[in-house]
Amino acid sequence: MTADEDISQNIAVNEIVKKVELAHQIKLFEISAPHIVSRVLPGHFVVVRAHETGERIPLTIADVRAEDGILVIIFQEVGKSTRQMGMMGEGDSFADVIGPLGKPSHIERFGTVVCIGGGVGIPPIFPITRALKQAGNRIISIIGARSKSLLILEDWMRPFSDELFITTDDGTYGRKGFVTDELTRLIREGSKVDRVIAIGPTVMMKAVSEATRPYGIKTVVSLNPIMVDGTGMCGACRVEVGGETKFACVDGPEFDGHQVNYELLLARQAIYLRQEKEAMELFQRGTRNGEGE
Amino acid sequence: MAKVSKKKTPMKEQPRRERTKNFDEVPYGYSEDDAVREAERCLQCKKAFCVAGCPVEIDIPGFIELVRQGKFVEAARLVKAKNVLPAICGRVCPQEDQCEKVCVLAKKGEPVGIGRLERFVADWEAQHGQIAVPDKERPTGKKIAVVGSGPAGLTVAGDLVQVGHEVTIFEALHKPGGVLVYGIPEFRLPKDIVAREVQYIESLGAKLVTSFVVGMTRTVDELLEEFDAIFIGTGAGLPWFMGISGENLNGIYSANEYLTRTNLMKAYLFPQYDTPIVRGKRVAVIGGGNVAMDSARTALRLGAEHSIVVYRRSRTEMPAREEEIVHAEEEGVEFEFLTLPVKYHASNGWVKQMECIRMQLGEPDASGRRRPVPIEGSNFRLEVDTVVVAIGQSPNPLVPSTTPGLEVGRHGNIVVDSETGKTSKKGVFAGGDIATGAATVILAMGAGRIAARAIDEYVQTGRW
Numbered sequence: 001m002t003a004d005e006d007i008s009q010n011i012a013v014n015e016i017v018k019k020v021e022l023a024h025q026i027k028l029f030e031i032s033a034p035h036i037v038s039r040v041l042p043g044h045f046v047v048v049r050a051h052e053t054g055e056r057i058p059l060t061i062a063d064v065r066a067e068d069g070i071l072v073i074i075f076q077e078v079g080k081s082t083r084q085m086g087m088m089g090e091g092d093s094f095a096d097v098i099g100p101l102g103k104p105s106h107i108e109r110f111g112t113v114v115c116i117g118g119g120v121g122i123p124p125i126f127p128i129t130r131a132l133k134q135a136g137n138r139i140i141s142i143i144g145a146r147s148k149s150l151l152i153l154e155d156w157m158r159p160f161s162d163e164l165f166i167t168t169d170d171g172t173y174g175r176k177g178f179v180t181d182e183l184t185r186l187i188r189e190g191s192k193v194d195r196v197i198a199i200g201p202t203v204m205m206k207a208v209s210e211a212t213r214p215y216g217i218k219t220v221v222s223l224n225p226i227m228v229d230g231t232g233m234c235g236a237c238r239v240e241v242g243g244e245t246k247f248a249c250v251d252g253p254e255f256d257g258h259q260v261n262y263e264l265l266l267a268r269q270a271i272y273l274r275q276e277k278e279a280m281e282l283f284q285r286g287t288r289n290g291e292g293e
Numbered sequence: 294m295a296k297v298s299k300k301k302t303p304m305k306e307q308p309r310r311e312r313t314k315n316f317d318e319v320p321y322g323y324s325e326d327d328a329v330r331e332a333e334r335c336l337q338c339k340k341a342f343c344v345a346g347c348p349v350e351i352d353i354p355g356f357i358e359l360v361r362q363g364k365f366v367e368a369a370r371l372v373k374a375k376n377v378l379p380a381i382c383g384r385v386c387p388q389e390d391q392c393e394k395v396c397v398l399a400k401k402g403e404p405v406g407i408g409r410l411e412r413f414v415a416d417w418e419a420q421h422g423q424i425a426v427p428d429k430e431r432p433t434g435k436k437i438a439v440v441g442s443g444p445a446g447l448t449v450a451g452d453l454v455q456v457g458h459e460v461t462i463f464e465a466l467h468k469p470g471g472v473l474v475y476g477i478p479e480f481r482l483p484k485d486i487v488a489r490e491v492q493y494i495e496s497l498g499a500k501l502v503t504s505f506v507v508g509m510t511r512t513v514d515e516l517l518e519e520f521d522a523i524f525i526g527t528g529a530g531l532p533w534f535m536g537i538s539g540e541n542l543n544g545i546y547s548a549n550e551y552l553t554r555t556n557l558m559k560a561y562l563f564p565q566y567d568t569p570i571v572r573g574k575r576v577a578v579i580g581g582g583n584v585a586m587d588s589a590r591t592a593l594r595l596g597a598e599h600s601i602v603v604y605r606r607s608r609t610e611m612p613a614r615e616e617e618i619v620h621a622e623e624e625g626v627e628f629e630f631l632t633l634p635v636k637y638h639a640s641n642g643w644v645k646q647m648e649c650i651r652m653q654l655g656e657p658d659a660s661g662r663r664r665p666v667p668i669e670g671s672n673f674r675l676e677v678d679t680v681v682v683a684i685g686q687s688p689n690p691l692v693p694s695t696t697p698g699l700e701v702g703r704h705g706n707i708v709v710d711s712e713t714g715k716t717s718k719k720g721v722f723a724g725g726d727i728a729t730g731a732a733t734v735i736l737a738m739g740a741g742r743i744a745a746r747a748i749d750e751y752v753q754t755g756r757w
Binding site for chain 2: 100232235
């Protein structure tokens with residue numbers, strides 16, 4: 001009997017076996033998903049559905065422990081669905097965890113790679129950084145957040161980084177400023193950079209791409225458009241890369257940062273803002289009422 | 294015996310005014326009296342053309358005679374001997390192009406309402422708690438993986454489990470049924486009917502694994518280590534867009550997304566369900582097939598004041614079923630025929646206008662339909678806030694692209710031998726839209742039936 005089968009007898013599949021609050025509204029779940037983890041490569045994502053009436057939400061994978069059948073996801077509570085997910089606890093199970101999905105990250109020995117993670121973009125950059133380090137690259141990591149209390153996974157990133165730089169918007173930790181400031185400084189100071197990979201908010205990935213464009217440094221970004229099925233069936237996640245329409249779920253999520261139409265991505269990410277607000281308000285009213293009972 | 298009526302016994306429907314305000318099924322189905330009256334119209338032809346017209350060879354005169362005698366359960370069982378999805382097929386098959394097309398009565402009037410009777414017996418059996426699991430053959434010890442739980446996959450699973458094979462169905466989405474749950478709307482095919490017929494196949498002994506993406510969660514090659522044969526029925530799940538300027542603007546959907554959000558994710562029940570959808574007031578639907586009709590009728594139910602089908606040919610050439618077109622017309626769907634969208638105009642990232650050009654019909658093309666030709670200078674703009682692109686889809690690439698040795702055709706379809714469903718890879722069969730490109734439920738089921746026979750023979754004999 002394999003370890004996978006052993007686990008599935010004791011723990012329900014999709015069960016949260018460990019929950020950690022890494023920062024305000026940023027949570028880590030270790031989920032038992034033995035049928036998925038053996039296939040996960042850096043850059044893959046999963047689609048989760050928390051409960052029967054829930055949305056299908058794409059989430060990047062922070063790590064796996066294949067031998068235990070454990071999938072590690074880290075997410076930020078931004079709307080009703082993620083807020084509700086954040087209220088799940090150890091022993092609760094997701095209705096569905098689907099994956100791995102997407103094309104894995106291109107890992108090879110490029111030379112010196114700058115790995116940039118912003119906010120909850122740090123979790124998905126972590127397994128890529130580790131794989132690139134193990135492939136023999138020299139790794140310069142730049143991680144950033146709004147503030148010190150929101151900066152996560154420094155201790156995960158450090159062992160796989162030859163150099164690690166930290167930025168916070170408010171200067172409470174590391175250098176004050178944005179990850180792009182640090183990147184630009186490195187390039188200007190003459191660091192040899194063969195490749196940049198950046199994951200974070202869309203505006204950050206856009207800024208990183210603009211920073212490297214004049215120097216012709218290959219820059220890879222991982223896009224996070226709205227998705228539904230995650231298998232190429234619906235086209236919700238279409239993005240424009242090099243003037244062509246691509247489906248982020250099956251053609252990506254990683255693309256050449258210099259070719260991405262970020263304005264379109266930003267617009268499409270905002271399609272349901274009104275509905276999201278409505279759902280959040282109803283939810284908050286509901287939870288307040290619930291507490292009152 | 295009284296003279297046979299030239300017309301089908303009518304089927305009651307939800308009143309026109311009511312039905313666009315809800316997602317409930319439009320036709321109510323036959324009562325027992327209606328069904329018997331309709332069954333009495335059947336001439337019980339010795340040489341039954343209708344059976345030959347049915348891709349899954351249902352004994353049509355046989356079950357209709359049982360209906361006439363009031364033996365509804367027996368009738369249902371006779372249908373199910375050939376078709377494990379009768380309540381679905383009775384609703385969505387294009388009978389007018391198949392069994393009913395060749396009905397002798399159709400020469401002088403309307404054919405027997407075979408589809409309506411099929412639906413009636415399936416519903417009657419379920420409503421009266423009479424669904425029984427037929428005897429199965431002795432277990433063969435052979436294991437078959439079915440990839441995709443749409444019409445093709447369910448047919449293969451139903452056929453193979455009944456002859457004693459161990460069948461596991463893998464479905465990528467979280468609910469089984471494929472296009473029957475994500476594509477076809479509730480008002481045309483209620484989802485509890487799909488669930489019921491899938492449960493029937495499970496009750497026969499087939500195992501169902503949802504949220505399992507073959508190609509990603511496991512590859513076909515990995516499945517081949519565990520299974521004796523694999524059937525791929527992953528459907529036509531890659532939506533086409535027209536490639537015109539502005540097509541990625543907010544408010545422009547593929548029909549797959551529009552319908553998936555509504556049907557599978559139940560966005561029409563937002564915020565009770567979490568998945569949102571844009572509820573446009575002026576919705577244009579591009580295309581002339583059943584999917585376009587489904588989208589246009591869905592738009593009305595989501596509150597559209599104008600739901601406009603934009604089609605480049607005329608009504609005659611529309612590939613949608615007549616029944617669906619009529620329903621759409623009755624409900625107030627508007628039509629812009631001989632019209633082709635050429636670009637979109639935006640405001641703040643949202644679609645505002647669809648620029649179109651008028652067409653005229655020229656010489657017949659390869660499909661035998663008259664080719665639409667643009668009329669120079671006839672451009673005009675249609676005010677819209679939502680657009681649904683329903684111009685078709687190609688086979689989903691996830692399995693073909695992750696399966697070495699699987700021959701793929703020019704359109705991304707898996708190449709199969711049409712007599713057996715065999716692919717270029719030993720032990721792997723395929724059928725339905727993944728092999729043919731987007732077609733109908735019953736054709737996918739027919740392909741499933743053919744593949745099931747060949748799979749049975751292959752696993753029993755080992756001969757490829």
